[in-house]
Amino acid sequence: MNKNKQNKVSVITLGCSKNTVDSERLMKQLQVNKFDLAEDPNDAETLIINTCGFIEAAKNESIETILNAVALKKLGQVKKIVVAGCLSERYKEDLIKEIPEVDAFFGTEKYEEIIHELGGELKYELLGERLLTTPNHTAYLKISEGCDHPCSFCAIPLMRGLHKSKPMEELIFEANHLAAKGVKELIIIGQDTTDYGKDIYGRRNLAELLTKLSEINGIEWIRIMYAYPSHFPEDVIDVIANNEKICKYIDVPLQHISDDVLKSMRRGITKTKTKELIANLRARVPKIVLRTTFIVGYPTEKVKDFDELCEFVRETKFDKLGVFTYSKEESTSSFILGDPVSEEEKKRRLEVLMEIQKDISTEKNKALSGKRLRVLVEDRENGYYVARSYRDAPEIDGDVLIPAGSGINIGNFYDVEFYDYDDYDVFGKLII
Numbered sequence: 001m002n003k004n005k006q007n008k009v010s011v012i013t014l015g016c017s018k019n020t021v022d023s024e025r026l027m028k029q030l031q032v033n034k035f036d037l038a039e040d041p042n043d044a045e046t047l048i049i050n051t052c053g054f055i056e057a058a059k060n061e062s063i064e065t066i067l068n069a070v071a072l073k074k075l076g077q078v079k080k081i082v083v084a085g086c087l088s089e090r091y092k093e094d095l096i097k098e099i100p101e102v103d104a105f106f107g108t109e110k111y112e113e114i115i116h117e118l119g120g121e122l123k124y125e126l127l128g129e130r131l132l133t134t135p136n137h138t139a140y141l142k143i144s145e146g147c148d149h150p151c152s153f154c155a156i157p158l159m160r161g162l163h164k165s166k167p168m169e170e171l172i173f174e175a176n177h178l179a180a181k182g183v184k185e186l187i188i189i190g191q192d193t194t195d196y197g198k199d200i201y202g203r204r205n206l207a208e209l210l211t212k213l214s215e216i217n218g219i220e221w222i223r224i225m226y227a228y229p230s231h232f233p234e235d236v237i238d239v240i241a242n243n244e245k246i247c248k249y250i251d252v253p254l255q256h257i258s259d260d261v262l263k264s265m266r267r268g269i270t271k272t273k274t275k276e277l278i279a280n281l282r283a284r285v286p287k288i289v290l291r292t293t294f295i296v297g298y299p300t301e302k303v304k305d306f307d308e309l310c311e312f313v314r315e316t317k318f319d320k321l322g323v324f325t326y327s328k329e330e331s332t333s334s335f336i337l338g339d340p341v342s343e344e345e346k347k348r349r350l351e352v353l354m355e356i357q358k359d360i361s362t363e364k365n366k367a368l369s370g371k372r373l374r375v376l377v378e379d380r381e382n383g384y385y386v387a388r389s390y391r392d393a394p395e396i397d398g399d400v401l402i403p404a405g406s407g408i409n410i411g412n413f414y415d416v417e418f419y420d421y422d423d424y425d426v427f428g429k430l431i432i
Contacts, residue, residue: 008036009118010044012069013133014062015052017189017225019085021142023050024130026084026111031131033120041069045079046118051087053159055327062087070101082106084114086159108160109145128174132181135378137411138394139183143171143209144190149228150266151255152334153295153326156191163192165200168209172216179218182411185376186219187393192228194236207235214245220413221376223393225251230268232277241285247390249289250281251320257312258305261298266333271312278316289391291320296353297346298326299337306349313356319364320397321357323350358423361398365421372417372431375400377410387416387428398424405430 009030013023026048027037038044047069051062062085072078081102088095089107096105104117112122132139146161147154175186188210190196197205206224213222222245224236229252240246256262259271269277281288294309313321325346328339375387378394385408387400402408402416408430416428 006045007034008038008044009046009048010038010041011048011050012041012065013050014065015050015054015058015086017140017187018142018145018191019050019052020133021130021140021189022085022109024133025127026050026114027131027133028126028129029111029115029122030118030120032123032126033115033118035118035120037131041072042077046082047072047078047080048082048084048114051083051085053085053087053090054155055324055329057327059087066095066099066102070099073101080118082114082117084108084110089159090155128170129177132178132183134394135411136182137376138185138187138378139178140189141171141175141178141186141213142166142189143193143196143206147191148195149192149268150333152264152266152337153255153298153329153332155329155332158331160191163195163199165196165198167200168197168205168212171209172212175213175216175219179216182218184218184411184413185221185223186213187223187225189225192226193224194227194231194233204233206233207239210236210239210246211243214243220245221247221390223247223249223390225393227252229254229274229277237281237284240288247289248285248287249291249390249393251291251393252277253293255293255295256298256301256305256309258301258308261301261305264300264334264337265295265298289319291322291393291397292318293322293324294353295324295326296349297341299328299334299340301326301341310353310356313353313360317360317364318357319391320361320393321353322396323353323357325350362421362423365398365424365426368418368426369421370418372415373400373428374413375402375416375428376413377402377408379410380404385410387414398426401425401427402430403427407432 011023011027013019041047049065052058069081082104083102084106088105092105106113115122144165146163147156148163227250257271373389375389377385377387379386383404384401415431418426418428420427
């Protein structure tokens with residue numbers, strides 16, 4: 001073992017932004033326990049792999065990452081492998097049997113057990129603190145864990161349990177701490193952010209939380225993700241409309257629009273109610289940007305259902321849209337339906353839907369030409385500053401590209417005027 005690697009730990013994070021927050025909390029605990037953190041796994045003697053187990057592709061990526069680590073261990077380049085997160089929560093016993101080279105398996109949010117495994121002690125007073133892996137000006141704020149919805153295709157409750165809100169005072173403390181470190185944008189995440197508060201306060205009070213977060217000095221943007229569409233809180237729409245710090249942007253995963261498919265998916269909403277929600281959001285927040293995701297190839301999705309989904313996307317013209325192919329997951333209620341749609345057909349449907357969305361995205365970007373918006377500068381690459389407006393969430397949406405020049409600092413806000421576009425990105429010039 002290379003002496004330069006001794007006491008160095010690398011945390012490999014797979015999956016969604018919720019996992020990112022978990023890893024950041026773990027990394028802070030490692031840091032205060034005097035472990036050296038290595039960004040490159042090749043520079044560490046201990047690897048901690050925070051896995052995802054949501055769908056088949058994510059499970060395969062997690063397993064491949066574990067096996068790559070095992071290969072490094074066999075070569076003597078890694079001393080210890082710890083596997084944590086969703087895949088380990090869901091398949092721990094199977095993984096122990098199949099990959100015995102791993103030193104320890106832990107489930108989700110097992111900070112204390114992981115720290116003890118490495119010979120440290122959990123610092124309870126620092127549980128709310130994180131070592132950010134996002135740019136310093138942007139951070140995710142996970143307001144809840146788990147989910148109470150019975151969606152037939154989803155394994156999240158199996159891995160993350162039922163919905164658990166984080167107390168508001170803890171979230172306000174965490175957000176103040178992030179703001180003090182220079183964070184300007186909070187991205188609100190959870191399995192279902194609209195259910196926030198119902199378990200500990202007896203009512204859903206995301207609107208109150210958003211209002212209190214907006215009062216924190218230094219926080220300039222608050223962006224809402226993972227908002228469940230059924231029983232959407234009316235007061236949240238009011239906060240988005242009236243609070244200038246809340247981005248006029250919301251992510252509402254719809255998954256489908258056919259009533260037959262929605263019923264089988266156990267989504268608790270109909271096509272009519274979905275359309276009413278979209279109309280309500282657009283009427284009360286005229287400049288709102290709507291992001292959604294859909295699943296294609298669900299077992300009961302007939303050709304007519306897919307055609308209905310395509311027509312819905314064409315007529316609704318979502319600003320941002322993502323598509324997943326159905327993944328048959330054991331222990332979910334849709335498992336018994338089988339997987340009758342071939343992988344080739346699933347892929348074809350995904351490509352058809354994304355081609356429709358590409359045309360919509362290009363049309364919307366074209367409409368921005370000559371308009372002015374405030375942007376947050378993220379990076380500099382290939383002769384451009386890379387920025388985002390309120391219209392764009394990091395990593396999943398497009399960028400605003402500004403020709404590189406003087407007078408621009410990463411992490412600051414600027415006003416730009418858009419002058420060109422492509423399918424998903426727009427080009428802007430700085431307004432002096």
